[in-house]
Amino acid sequence: MSESEIETLRRRVAALEAEVAHLRAQPAGQGTREAELRLITDALPILVAYVDRDYRYRFNNRHYETWFGQGVEALTGLHVRAVLGPDVFAQRQPFMEQALAGETVAVDGVLPDRDGRLRACAIQYIPRRDAAGTVEGFFVLAIDVDERRAAESRRIAVAELGDRLRDLDDTAEIAFAASEILGTTLGVSRAGYGTIDPVAETILIERDWNAPGIRSLAGTLHFRDYGSYIEDLKRGETVICADATEDARTASGAEALKAISAQSFVNMPLTEHGGFVALLYLNHATARSWSSEELAFMRNVAERVRAATERSRATAARRASEAQFHAFAQAIPIHVWAASAEGALDWFNEQVYAYSGAAPGTLDGAAWADLVHPDDRATVIRSWGEALAGGHSYEVEIRIRRGDGDHRWFLVRAEPIRADDGAILRWVGTNTDIEDRKAAATELARLNAGLARQVAHRTRERDRIWETTTDLMGTAGLDGYLKAINPAWTRTLGWDEDTLLGQPFAVLIDPGDHAETAEVVARLGRGETVTGFVDRLLARDGSQRIVMWTAEPDGEIFTIIGRDITEQRRTEEALRQSQKMEAVGQLTGGLAHDFNNLLTGISGGLELLQTRMAQGRLTDLDRYINAAQGAAKRAAALTHRLLAFSRRQTLDPKPTNVNGLIGGMEELVRRTVGPAIAIEVVGAAGLWSALVDPNQLENALLNLCINARDAMPEGGRITIETANKWLDARAARERDLEPGQYLSLCVTDTGTGMTPEVIARAFDPFFTTKPMGEGTGLGLSMIYGFARQSGGQVRIYSEVGQGTTVCLYLPRHYGQAEEREGQADLGRAPRAEQGQTVLIVDDEPTVRMLVTEVLEDLGYTAIEAADGPAGLKVMESDVRLDLLVTDVGLPGGMNGRQMADAGRVLRPGLKVLFITGYAENAVLGNGYLEPGMQVLTKPFVMEALASRIRELIADS
Numbered sequence: 001m002s003e004s005e006i007e008t009l010r011r012r013v014a015a016l017e018a019e020v021a022h023l024r025a026q027p028a029g030q031g032t033r034e035a036e037l038r039l040i041t042d043a044l045p046i047l048v049a050y051v052d053r054d055y056r057y058r059f060n061n062r063h064y065e066t067w068f069g070q071g072v073e074a075l076t077g078l079h080v081r082a083v084l085g086p087d088v089f090a091q092r093q094p095f096m097e098q099a100l101a102g103e104t105v106a107v108d109g110v111l112p113d114r115d116g117r118l119r120a121c122a123i124q125y126i127p128r129r130d131a132a133g134t135v136e137g138f139f140v141l142a143i144d145v146d147e148r149r150a151a152e153s154r155r156i157a158v159a160e161l162g163d164r165l166r167d168l169d170d171t172a173e174i175a176f177a178a179s180e181i182l183g184t185t186l187g188v189s190r191a192g193y194g195t196i197d198p199v200a201e202t203i204l205i206e207r208d209w210n211a212p213g214i215r216s217l218a219g220t221l222h223f224r225d226y227g228s229y230i231e232d233l234k235r236g237e238t239v240i241c242a243d244a245t246e247d248a249r250t251a252s253g254a255e256a257l258k259a260i261s262a263q264s265f266v267n268m269p270l271t272e273h274g275g276f277v278a279l280l281y282l283n284h285a286t287a288r289s290w291s292s293e294e295l296a297f298m299r300n301v302a303e304r305v306r307a308a309t310e311r312s313r314a315t316a317a318r319r320a321s322e323a324q325f326h327a328f329a330q331a332i333p334i335h336v337w338a339a340s341a342e343g344a345l346d347w348f349n350e351q352v353y354a355y356s357g358a359a360p361g362t363l364d365g366a367a368w369a370d371l372v373h374p375d376d377r378a379t380v381i382r383s384w385g386e387a388l389a390g391g392h393s394y395e396v397e398i399r400i401r402r403g404d405g406d407h408r409w410f411l412v413r414a415e416p417i418r419a420d421d422g423a424i425l426r427w428v429g430t431n432t433d434i435e436d437r438k439a440a441a442t443e444l445a446r447l448n449a450g451l452a453r454q455v456a457h458r459t460r461e462r463d464r465i466w467e468t469t470t471d472l473m474g475t476a477g478l479d480g481y482l483k484a485i486n487p488a489w490t491r492t493l494g495w496d497e498d499t500l501l502g503q504p505f506a507v508l509i510d511p512g513d514h515a516e517t518a519e520v521v522a523r524l525g526r527g528e529t530v531t532g533f534v535d536r537l538l539a540r541d542g543s544q545r546i547v548m549w550t551a552e553p554d555g556e557i558f559t560i561i562g563r564d565i566t567e568q569r570r571t572e573e574a575l576r577q578s579q580k581m582e583a584v585g586q587l588t589g590g591l592a593h594d595f596n597n598l599l600t601g602i603s604g605g606l607e608l609l610q611t612r613m614a615q616g617r618l619t620d621l622d623r624y625i626n627a628a629q630g631a632a633k634r635a636a637a638l639t640h641r642l643l644a645f646s647r648r649q650t651l652d653p654k655p656t657n658v659n660g661l662i663g664g665m666e667e668l669v670r671r672t673v674g675p676a677i678a679i680e681v682v683g684a685a686g687l688w689s690a691l692v693d694p695n696q697l698e699n700a701l702l703n704l705c706i707n708a709r710d711a712m713p714e715g716g717r718i719t720i721e722t723a724n725k726w727l728d729a730r731a732a733r734e735r736d737l738e739p740g741q742y743l744s745l746c747v748t749d750t751g752t753g754m755t756p757e758v759i760a761r762a763f764d765p766f767f768t769t770k771p772m773g774e775g776t777g778l779g780l781s782m783i784y785g786f787a788r789q790s791g792g793q794v795r796i797y798s799e800v801g802q803g804t805t806v807c808l809y810l811p812r813h814y815g816q817a818e819e820r821e822g823q824a825d826l827g828r829a830p831r832a833e834q835g836q837t838v839l840i841v842d843d844e845p846t847v848r849m850l851v852t853e854v855l856e857d858l859g860y861t862a863i864e865a866a867d868g869p870a871g872l873k874v875m876e877s878d879v880r881l882d883l884l885v886t887d888v889g890l891p892g893g894m895n896g897r898q899m900a901d902a903g904r905v906l907r908p909g910l911k912v913l914f915i916t917g918y919a920e921n922a923v924l925g926n927g928y929l930e931p932g933m934q935v936l937t938k939p940f941v942m943e944a945l946a947s948r949i950r951e952l953i954a955d956s
């Protein structure tokens, strides 16, 4: 019943009292009053009665029937004791007597209801007087406040339970407190809490609450001993039993239940995670009904027990984990600390105290901040504040003071510990000593700075070299362009950087070096490093610079360093020149001597010839003529050597069968070297033909054989060997040749051999190890000059005591060798055909005369001219000309070649024979002449001239 209902009731009771008073004042008859009273009171849920002085009921309203279960009529006349029972009547009688004494009495008492249960009631006894004022009985008004009281006491009980549970964290104590409150509040025999083993179907009760005189059930009980209601419990249902003897589930165990003062009971299962784990129970010794309010109260208590138990378990777990944490934290050799969710540091491990020297327990709160280096405090406050506000990790590097006052660097970190709902519970932090790491980092930074300085320094140095060197440095690409160049390029060549970078570098190179440059680039493209490559660069002022290169490939790019060796070359050349001049000086002396001897032989021979002819002694004239001719031949040979040495000899390269040439020389060689030396010729089969001047090759071969002879004074063996050689890039480079096909001609002896020093100098002109007058030192230098001029090479392979091999490499001629014409004598020279005319141009009248005579002897018509213009005039005329024979060096502003070219314009295909005393190779096209042009080297035998003329004319 709610307060407002009770209030309403009160008001109605008050109205009723007023009515009763009014009725009392009315003199009306008994029956009328009673009928009216019944009318009024029957509808009220209040007990209303009238009791006379003998304590017998005279009137009961309808509610008595509801309350006591007996008809109202049956109550009338009954003694109050009989209705209330002796106990309640005994309690109430004194108050009734007071009412009979004329007092209105209000009393809080109990009334047994129809089940015999005592219910709290607010009771009033109101005396009734008769007209004389004598009290003849009293009215009873009883309001059932039982439910209100119970609700109130339950409310108080819940509050009390809350208070008690707050301080408890032992599950047994929690269970007992709840049981006690439950038991006393509901006035039952026993209340308790037990944990369930659903498999064994047992309940374990640690401690229960028992009403006075009721024994404890502490221990283990088997549900099945008391009935089958365990099934309901397992399903999570609360078992409510008002009377075990009446309940089907407990009929079998009713006696047992009664024996443990549990004829009525409530078993309320407590579930955790859906499982039946515990039980809250109420027992009552006698049968008892359980109101829904009581059950609600019990559920409330059960809920609180569950929550408290859970909390206590969580607390226990937390305590355990905290204990574990502290144990860990103390064991870790770093600083560990903890802070509240709000950021107040409230725990530090021993390491912090040991480090800081602070007394244990004194660092909580602000004391800690004092350890932080003053310069780092702002950082700490800011970062810690941010971490707390954002709930994220905290991390700073700060200095913390040590006990001795020094500061060390620490990495301070903290992480929030969160509850399941994400709320921050605490913070746990660590401080890691990073002093050493920090020092190392500083040292590293210092080193790095040093390194950077060094690098900068070296870069500057390198830049300075790049800027200031006179060497040409840069990079170039296989695409033929320079990519980067240093200032030396502009200084050396005069071109600005844009010009140098803006065009293919080939433009800068003398065309004569293009082929070689292309080869070098190709090698770089194959990844080879190139050193010592020399080419000529074209400077802006028109001069040439000779540069020696080193190039290092790097993919598509190559790095180049070039040294301008122009001056060096010039100096070398000058030195060579001066050395040569000195040598030539020496030579000229010797030559003059030789020539005087030879001239003496010639002129002497001619003189004697003249004398004998004048005397008419015409016998034995041949002797003088032979003597003169012999001297002249030796003189010619001597000049030949000199020309060869000067590398200015006029070469007349022809496709030559070298094996054949050797065969032709073999007899001569044999005679030259004498009988003590065996000659062996090993001519390679299928030897290619060589493009070479055969006369010079003969000369070279003879010289090699003479050197071999000189190296074998005691005799020995000379082997002359030929072979085909295919020189690849490497082999060619080793021999300083272009790659390609060559023939080798090697002369090997079994003589003294040469020391490395001699080998190194053997090709030097005038270098000889032979006694004065025996060696000229010109043999090998001539051979070298000839070989190089022919596009070939000479190599010496020699060891002291083992002998020597000298090899000539000669370029292959792709084609058949020409058959060499024999040395026809003049008598067998072919005669001219009718009217064939030869123009002879030479500034030397003797030569002209001699040639003219030879020609006329052969039947040719000869026309003479002394210089180029004169010769040209003849060619401009319409005189018949079958051949032009001309010297190369001519006076009159036009050399023989120019004249011949001009003549050929007028007379295309005109045959030309150049006769020349020394090399004008450039003039004559370096030995390669147009068809119909030939060269004859002075001096020559007249037969050779005649046959050459004939050959040329006949060739048409």
Ligand code: ADP
Residues within 6 Å of the ligand: 707, 708, 711, 749, 751, 752, 753, 754, 758, 762, 763, 767, 768, 769, 770, 774, 775, 776, 777, 778, 779, 780, 781, 804
């Ligand atoms: P010459 O023969 O007049 O001395 P060369 O130029 O022909 O001049 O030779 C130069 C030097 O090379 C010789 O003096 C000699 O010392 C050395 N030489 C040349 N050929 C041979 C060889 N076959 N065996 C040993 N030494 C040689």
Ligand code: MG
Residues within 6 Å of the ligand: 703, 706, 707, 777, 778, 779, 780
């Ligand atoms: Mg020699």
